[in-house]
Amino acid sequence: MTDTTAVLPHQTGSLLPGHPTFVNEIVGTLSVHSQYVLHGNLRDEFLVTGEIMPLHRALWSALRPSGFEALITYDQIDGIGVYPPNDPAALQAVERVLGSNVVGRRPSPERLRMHLAKAVGVPEQPPIEAGGSRSAAPVAPVLRPAARVAVVVDHAARLVRAPGQLSEEERDFFLLCQKLASAAKAHTFPSTRQAPLYNPVLWLVDGERDLPAWFTAGVESIRAVAVGLPTLEHRLERARSLMPKFPPSTQDDPVAKTDPVEVFANRTEGMTLQAMRRITLLARDRDLGADRVADAVRIYKLGVDDNPWRRSSVRDQIIKGEQVITERVKGQGQAVAKTLDILKRAALGLSGAQANTSDSRPRGVLFFAGPTGVGKTELAKQVAELLFGDAQAYLRFDMSEFSAEHAADRLTGAPPGYVGFEAGGELTGAVRRQPFQVVLFDEIEKAHPLLLDKFLQILEDGRLTDGQGVTTYFTECVLIFTSNLGIIRTDPKTRERELLVKPGMPYVELEKKVKGAIRDHFTTELGRPELLNRFGDNIVIFDFIDPRTAGGIFGGQLGNVIRKVHAELGVEVELSPAGLQQLQGMCTADPDNGGRGIGNQLESVLINPLARLLFHEDAQPGDRVVITGVQAGDGTAGATLWATVHRGVR
Numbered sequence: 001m002t003d004t005t006a007v008l009p010h011q012t013g014s015l016l017p018g019h020p021t022f023v024n025e026i027v028g029t030l031s032v033h034s035q036y037v038l039h040g041n042l043r044d045e046f047l048v049t050g051e052i053m054p055l056h057r058a059l060w061s062a063l064r065p066s067g068f069e070a071l072i073t074y075d076q077i078d079g080i081g082v083y084p085p086n087d088p089a090a091l092q093a094v095e096r097v098l099g100s101n102v103v104g105r106r107p108s109p110e111r112l113r114m115h116l117a118k119a120v121g122v123p124e125q126p127p128i129e130a131g132g133s134r135s136a137a138p139v140a141p142v143l144r145p146a147a148r149v150a151v152v153v154d155h156a157a158r159l160v161r162a163p164g165q166l167s168e169e170e171r172d173f174f175l176l177c178q179k180l181a182s183a184a185k186a187h188t189f190p191s192t193r194q195a196p197l198y199n200p201v202l203w204l205v206d207g208e209r210d211l212p213a214w215f216t217a218g219v220e221s222i223r224a225v226a227v228g229l230p231t232l233e234h235r236l237e238r239a240r241s242l243m244p245k246f247p248p249s250t251q252d253d254p255v256a257k258t259d260p261v262e263v264f265a266n267r268t269e270g271m272t273l274q275a276m277r278r279i280t281l282l283a284r285d286r287d288l289g290a291d292r293v294a295d296a297v298r299i300y301k302l303g304v305d306d307n308p309w310r311r312s313s314v315r316d317q318i319i320k321g322e323q324v325i326t327e328r329v330k331g332q333g334q335a336v337a338k339t340l341d342i343l344k345r346a347a348l349g350l351s352g353a354q355a356n357t358s359d360s361r362p363r364g365v366l367f368f369a370g371p372t373g374v375g376k377t378e379l380a381k382q383v384a385e386l387l388f389g390d391a392q393a394y395l396r397f398d399m400s401e402f403s404a405e406h407a408a409d410r411l412t413g414a415p416p417g418y419v420g421f422e423a424g425g426e427l428t429g430a431v432r433r434q435p436f437q438v439v440l441f442d443e444i445e446k447a448h449p450l451l452l453d454k455f456l457q458i459l460e461d462g463r464l465t466d467g468q469g470v471t472t473y474f475t476e477c478v479l480i481f482t483s484n485l486g487i488i489r490t491d492p493k494t495r496e497r498e499l500l501v502k503p504g505m506p507y508v509e510l511e512k513k514v515k516g517a518i519r520d521h522f523t524t525e526l527g528r529p530e531l532l533n534r535f536g537d538n539i540v541i542f543d544f545i546d547p548r549t550a551g552g553i554f555g556g557q558l559g560n561v562i563r564k565v566h567a568e569l570g571v572e573v574e575l576s577p578a579g580l581q582q583l584q585g586m587c588t589a590d591p592d593n594g595g596r597g598i599g600n601q602l603e604s605v606l607i608n609p610l611a612r613l614l615f616h617e618d619a620q621p622g623d624r625v626v627i628t629g630v631q632a633g634d635g636t637a638g639a640t641l642w643a644t645v646h647r648g649v650r
Contacts, residue, residue, distance in 0.1 A: 016062055018049035022227045023062045026200070030066065033223040034120060034184040034198040035177075037156075037216055039208045040227040044272040047234050052241075052273070055227075056083050056152065059202070066197065067189060069093035069147050072119055075154040079106035080115070083152070093147040109159075109173045116177060120184040120199045121145040144187045145199045156203040157210035166212060174215050177201070181221040206469060230273050232265060238273050239264040242280045249289040260290040267297040269360050270463055270471070275300065301473045302435040309363065309436070309476065314347050314387060321386040328382055329375040330556075330595075331549030334507060335368070335542045339379060342366055342538055343386065346478060360462040364478040367444075367535045369485055369514050370542025371501075373594020376482045377442065383478065384438040394438035395430050399447040408451050413467030428464055428472040436476045444481045445521065452531055455481075459534035481535070486517030503544040503592055511541040545595065550588040553595045557602055558583075561610075570621025571614065576628045579642070583630050605630055605639040613641055622648020 016024055023046075026036055046058040053061065060071055060083055070090035071083035080103050082094045094103065098115055107115060117123070121143050157163075160170045186196035205211055208224055216222045230238070239261045246260075268276050282288075283296040299305055318340065325336050346364030366383075368376040377396075384394035402410065413425035431439065441447075441455075458464055462475045489498050500517060501510050518539065522532040545553065562573045575583065587601040613625070629642035 016065075018047075019062055020046050020048070020058065020227075022225050023048075023058055025223075025225050026059070026202075027062045027066060029223060030197040030200060031186055031195055033200065033221055034186075035181040035201045035203065035222040037203045037205060037208070037211060037222065037224045038227055039205045039210070039224065041229050041272060042204050042206070042227055043274070044227075044230070045274045045277070047230075047237060047273065050237070052238075055204075059150070059152065060084060063150055067148050068150055070149050072098070072115075072149050072151045073154065074112065074115075074151065076106065076158055079104055093149060096146040097149055109169060113173060113176050113180075116151060116201055117180055119145060119149055119151045120180055120201060121187060122180050122183045144189075148189050148197075149199055151199070151201045152204065153201065154204045157205045157207075160212070163210060163212050171212075174212055178215055178219060178222070181219060184221070229270060232269070234273065235265040235268055235276065236261065238276050239268075242276060243290060245280050246283050246290040246293065247287050249291040260293050264293045264297070267294055267360070270461060271301075298475070302476065304435055309347060309349070317386050317389070318343055318347060321382070325379065325382045325386065328556075329379045330552045331545050332375050332379070332542050334511075335370070335375075335540045336379065338540050339366060339383065342540075343383065343478075347387075360475060361460070362458065362462055362474045362477050362479050365459060365535065365538050366478070366480045367518075367539040368480060368482045368542065369518060369539060371487050371544055371592070371594060372484055373596035373598075374542045374545055375595060376542055377440070378595070380438060380440045380480045380482070383480065387438065387478065388436065394440055395427070395434075396440040396442060397427065399441055399443045399445075399451075402447045402451055405448055405450055407448055408454055409467065411451070411454060412464060425466045425472075428466040428470070431472050431474060431477060432470075435473065438478045438480060439474075440480045440482070442482050443484065445483050445485050449526055449528070452526070452528055456528075456531050456534065459531070483518065485521050486514035489517075501544075503546070505544075507541075507543050510543060514541050515539060545591045547588065547591060550591040550598060551584060553598050554584050554587050554602070557595075557599055558606075561602065561607060565610070565614075569614065569619060570623075571619045572624040573610070574624065574626045576626065579627045579629050583627075586630060586632060605632060606641070609639045609641045610643075612638070613643060613645070617645050619645065620648065624648065 016027060019027075022038065042055055045052045045054060047053075048058050048061050056071065056073065060068075063071070070087070070093040072094055073081040073083055080098070082090050082103055084090050091103065097118055102115070123143060153159075159173070160166055166174070180201070184198055186198050188196050203211065208226070216224055243261055243264065264276070264279075268279070279293075279296050279300045282300055283293065286296070286299070288296045322340055325340070326333065329336055342364055349363075366380075368379065370376060380394060380396075384390065397411070401407070409425075411425050411427040413428065427439070431437070444455075454464060458474050458479065463471050463473050465471045486500055489500050490496070491498065501513050519532060523529040558575075565571050565573050583602075583606060586605050587598050589601075590597065593600075609630075610625070610627075613619075617623075619625070624646040625643050626646065627641055627643045631640040631642070633639045
């Protein structure tokens with residue numbers, strides 16, 4: 001079918017109203033560039049003067065008014081083609097340039113290079129002779145091409161196995177194409193009154209690095225052009241045309257003021273126009289009315305119908321969790337209260353509600369800061385259990401393992417051509433498999449500064465594209481960052497460590513100092529105030545553990561030990577009042593190391609000697625161990641228990 005795009009009066013170099021930016025960039029520079037590398041959102045649909053078109057048609061609609069007679073297309077599957085298809089005039093123009101019986105053929109790289117030379121008007125170079133040298137035949141002057149055409153080489157990245165590891169044949173092909181770019185000349189044609197223009201070659205690739213880096217580096221005649229994702233203006237225009245195709249709304253809410261067109265455009269930020277069309281089809285298949293456009297977008301992004309955030313159980317869990325978390329995370333009343341407020345906001349979908357476009361951001365963001373061992377990781381686990389019913393339903397990354405510059409590859413996957421590319425990213429892969437989860441980044445200050453760019457993109461856009469080009473959405477995740485910033489400062493010269501805050505300090509003063517240290521770290525040391533701004537008021541400060549809290553933590557951990565011994569061995573463990581008091585005094589003598597320090601001490605002075613006793617006494621189910629005293633080890637021997645084993649029924 002012949003393309004009926006109207007020929008509009010056009011002066012080369014001026015903007016084409018209603019055309020995408022990248023099209024204007026090409027048309028406006030045809031007098032100075034002979035080749036273009038188009039990369040990015042190439043497989044999308046494009047709005048051209050209010051009409052939806054694929055890429056080739058969008059290019060043709062812009063080039064035709066400049067006097068172009070056809071597009072010569074090429075890819076490795078279909079070979080040489082003509083656009084517009086089924087247009088006799090276009091076919092004749094291509095045959096004048098390349099000769100007859102060429103369309104539909106799949107030429108070798110050498111033959112393809114010769115076709116490109118004909119299209120741009122550069123005389124064919126003599127073929128390469130045996131030994132790699134060319135014959136000494138004289139080179140003819142540059143000729144005007146037989147017709148005004150552009151060559152579109154689609155899937156150009158598939159012409160090479162790896163951009164950095166070219167075979168000799170691949171290297172020669174691109175080197176010759178680079179020479180074509182420099183040798184080509186701009187020409188006028190008698191049939192048009194246009195200024196001299198090049199017959200351009202347009203290479204279509206997904207990523208800017210998909211072709212050899214040296215092919216475009218420093219070559220003025222080759223221009224790289226990014227094809228971006230649709231702007232809000234284009235998404236709004238597309239949403240207006242698609243909204244009538246949604247099923248009728250299932251709810252008539254006269255109070256609602258939200259325009260479904262705006263919701264559709266805002267929710268599809270970072271997505272293609274083609275995706276918007278597919279979302280509309282999905283909504284029709286599932287009978288989701290215009291009032292549920294947000295659900296249609298979410299299902300398309302995540303591939304999940306069920307939305308745990310909509311369950312009434314989430315609200316019930318948060319209400320119940322106000323008491324449960326306080327019991328499990330002891331001595332952190334202020335931190336727990338603020339965390340619950342942020343979770344309530346997330347459950348209602350109000351995180352970032354003050355922003356113009358907050359729909360793409362994560363459901364919730366928490367930044368836990370404070371001394372070590374005071375419950376930051378434990379509270380993260382409780383948040384996971386609170387929201388999704390499982391304390392282990394969270395994804396944890398220890399940022400001390402990501403201190404190297406290349407560490408980001410572990411999170412998002414290595415770029416194409418690098419080792420580990422096929423494996424994908426640990427973070428992006430896990431979130432795609434389970435879009436509703438808590439993601440914990442432990443000790444964020446230990447991550448390499450370049451990794452912070454990834455976090456900035458997640459916090460701002462709610463998405464991340466991995467090394468394979470697949471986009472992962474974090475819009476239904478709760479992200480938790482933990483840090484020990486503001487607690488200890490290491491002198492850069494002497495390497496001596498100094499406590500910036502101390503146990504017993506009023507919470508208000510501690511909070512002020514820790515937040516100040518965090519601000520200084522991101523703004524002064526890292527020079528990344530924008531990342532700090534994304535955390536906003538979601539920074540939750542944990543206090544030191546006081547003696548009373550330490551006693552409560554000790555009691556909980558001791559109970560865990562006793563229950564574990566009974567569950568595994570069937571042995572009852574009892575402590576006399578004196579033994580209990582002695583053990584608690586030893587375990588809570590230094591609460592500065594937090595609950596983890598108490599646990600470590602309990603393991604040293606109770607669990608180890610208890611295990612030794614049970615092992616040597618060959619304790620059996622029904623036995624009872626009564627502990628009356630504890631003696632700490634002296635460096636050569638471990639701790640000792642004063643205990644009696646009472647045999648049960650054998």
